[in-house]
Amino acid sequence: MAWTAAAVLGGSSQARSASSELRFGLTPVFLTSDLELLARLKAYLEKSTGFPVRLITRRTYQEITALLLSGQIDAAWICGFPYVVYRPQLALVAVPVWQGKPLYRSYLITGRDRPANSIDDLRGDVHAFSDPDSNSGWLVTATALARRNQAPDTFFSQSIYTWGHRNVIRAVASGLAQSGSVDGYVYEVMRETDADLVGQTRVVARSDLLGFPPVACAASSAREPRTAALQSALVGMRDTDQGRAVLSMLRLDAFSIEPPSLFDGIAQEVAVVRGAAG
The missing domain is CATH 3.40.190.10 (Periplasmic binding protein-like II)
Structure with a gap:
């Protein structure tokens, strides 16, 4: 850290x-x-x-x-x-x-039309994290990779930090990033408040419930x-x-x-x- x-x-x-x-x-x-x-x-x-x-x-x-x-x-x-x-x-x-x-969850997201079903399908992506000290926006994904003997720096072709969960969604929706790690609460709220933006993305995987x-x-x-x-x-x-x-x-x-x-x-x-x- x-x-x-x-x-x-x-x-x-x-x-x-x-x-x-x-x-x-x-x-x-x-x-x-x-x-x-x-x-x-x-x-x-x-x-x-x-x-x-x-x-x-x-x-x-x-x-x-x-x-x-x-x-x-x-x-x-x-x-x-x-x-x-x-x-x-x-x-x-x-x-x-x-x-x-x-409780809430972390979401892995990608573009709306992409056929990805798990984190394994995101290998080689430009991946958007919200913050290196975020649970849902970094740690959950880093943990999933560690359990596969991988790390973000080697699994993804590039990691970018957006400094905000909304910005992760924007990065994936715009194509700036191919996938992202985001707070599920923020994602669901934005599904209500900015449906057009969130509609350009889809959830690949949801974490277990966490504090x-x-x-x-x-x-x-x-x-x-x-x-x-x-x-x-x-x-x-x-x-x-x-x-x-x-x-x-x-x-x-x-x-x-x-x-x-x-x-x-x-x-x-x-x-x-x-x-x-x-």
């Missing part, structure tokens, strides 16, 4: 703000291009927590995780992969519930008032009209409190890939 987030831990105590502001980080797992959604989320969190809220977006998982570990943000909606890697330093705040479960990308905080701040207020706001989102409107825009059922063991499947993937790398 190309992670540098741990390097900022030394200055974490100095970086923590004395401000009453609640700083909430968002990564490409979140549908950040929807400005109305961001505005509604901010308004809901401010009303529900009683804190001024600042939404902080970054292009990569590495950037947002570094801010989280260093205390420069209070919590973030991250990916299960960095959560597992930094599990000793992080605590779960809440996990989204989608289609009745706090949905969680909202997490630094373990050292898990009992702070801002964290407790955020957790209460997220878990209570389905109980108010304002909260239900946000959930509807996200195509989520709710947020729930879940145990760390929800992400053991992703931890097993990490172990497989690390073992293959020697």
Whole structure:
């Protein structure tokens, strides 16, 4: 993994703000291009927590995780992969519930008319990943290849990183990439919101169910008032009209409190890939 987030831990105590502001980080797992959604989320969190809220977006998982570990943000909606890697330093705040479960899948996708039925049919492709630190957008595929004694760099003719799940779909739909690894939740939401684009692609394979990308905080701040207020706001989102409107825009059922063991499947993937790398 190309992670540098741990390097900022030394200055974490100095970086923590004395401000009453609640700083909430968002990564490409979140549908950040929807400005109305961001505005509604901010308004809901401010009303529900009683804190001024600042939404902080970054292009990569590495950037947002570094801010989280260093205390420069209070919590973030991250990916299960960095959560597992930094599990000793992080605590779960809440996990989204989608289609009745706090779980989702990774999809392998290709062009609509291509006769591919498994990852083996994608050998030699230009393949689009979302982020090297994404579970659904890299790790799941890397694990499948490791179990075949392969690696992305040798199995595919070229790997490109799009820095967003939407962009993986766009790359495959346009022919920039012949196949891609994408978050199944994002794919299904876009099937509703951008049917023409998604219709240019098809799903080759779906992974097993895995822990949905969680909202997490630094373990050292898990009992702070801002964290407790955020957790209460997220878990209570389905109980108010304002909260239900946000959930509807996200195509989520709710947020729930879940145990760390929800992400053991992703931890097993990490172990497989690390073992293959020697």
